[in-house]
Amino acid sequence: MIELTLNEFLRISEGELISGYKDVLFKGVSTDTRDLTPGEAFFALKGENFDGHDFVQEAFNNGAAVAVVEQSIGHISEDYPIIKVGSTLQALQKLAEWWRRRFDIPVIGITGSSGKTTTKDILSxxxxxxMNVHKTWGNFNNEIGVPLTLLGLDNHHDVCVVEMAMRGLGEIWELCGIAYPTMGIITNIGSAHYERLGSMENIAKAKGELARSIPQGGLVMLNGDDRWSSYIAVITAGRVMSYGFGEGAQLRARKIKSTSTGTIFTFDYQNGSHAMRLPLLG
Known part of the structure; x- marks a missing residue:
């Protein structure tokens, strides 16, 4: 996980040290005082129903090395290191982007209307x-969870698997601007979020932002049984591979059978076929 001095963080975040000393070191970050580990940096995030600034003193009581805030905090000892930034969320994201760029490893982004978490867990x-795999914990897949995932990277990790969710256009693109995925998997394009996006085409555009972010030399894996995959395939600079049940899929599963101990099937790739068994139902 990230380990940094406040002086280095001030340079990255363009923040202002309003109390404490610059030579303090923090290891790891937290946005929730309930699971804060001593020595971590506490980011006081604000949302519709919460305000982390109300818990800054509690963060220090629990051992926080520094608090990152976006507004003045009253009744806090001047001995506690506090850094003020324009936006605590943006500072968290900026730090995560900076930290991720230090690792020359594959980063696999996963999105889709359903099956994201299952795909992430099976792939990992x-x-x-x-390999030593670092992956999204639980469903930490949004504008807060993705940065927290990336900030957990260490030098011993060989690959990072990041789940990405969205509620509207542009959100996955922003997450990709933090995670810089080198490979993307889009599970499917379904009607989830239709009420927000207004059309299936917009849903495909939103999910396709992952494919659009993959650079030349990267890989995008698309569901060959999903009609929107052909739309997404043309917007990426990466190499495209399809998977599915149909004859046109480059990676194909067939003769699928459920048993009391899991699922067995035949896996076709290029000119070869392989008998497979997964200890999973469905």
Missing amino acids: SILEVK
Whole structure:
């Protein structure tokens, strides 16, 4: 996880130290005093139903090394290190982007209308056979969760698997501007968020922002059974591979059968076929 002096963070965030000393070191970050580990930086985020500034003293009582705020805090000892920034959320995201850029490893972004978390967990389990994997914890997949995931990267990680969710256009694009994925997987394009986006085309555009962010030399994996995949395939600079059940899929599953211990199927890739078994139902 991230380890940094306040002096370095001030340079990255363009914040102002309003109390305490610049040579303090923090290790890790937290946005919730209930699970804060001593030595972490506490970011006082604000939302519709919460305000982290109300818990700054509690953060210090729990061992926070520094509090990052966007407004003045009263009745706090001047001995506590406090950094004021324009936006605590943007400062968290900026720090996560800076930290992610220090790691020359594959970062795999996963999005879709359904199946994101399952895909993330199965892929991570497969990769863990040979690699040290860092992945999204639970469903930390939004503008707060993605930065927190990236800030947990360490030098021993070989790959990072990041789940990405959205509620509207532009949101996945912003997450990709923090995570810089080198590979993307889009599970499907469904009607979730239709009421916000107004059309299936807009949903495809929003999910397709992941594909659009993948650079040349990267890889995008699309659902070959989803009619919107052909729309997404033309907006990426990366190489496209399709998966699915149909004959046109480059990675194809067929002869699928559920058993009492899991699922068995035949997996076709290029000119080869392989018998597979997953200890999962469905």
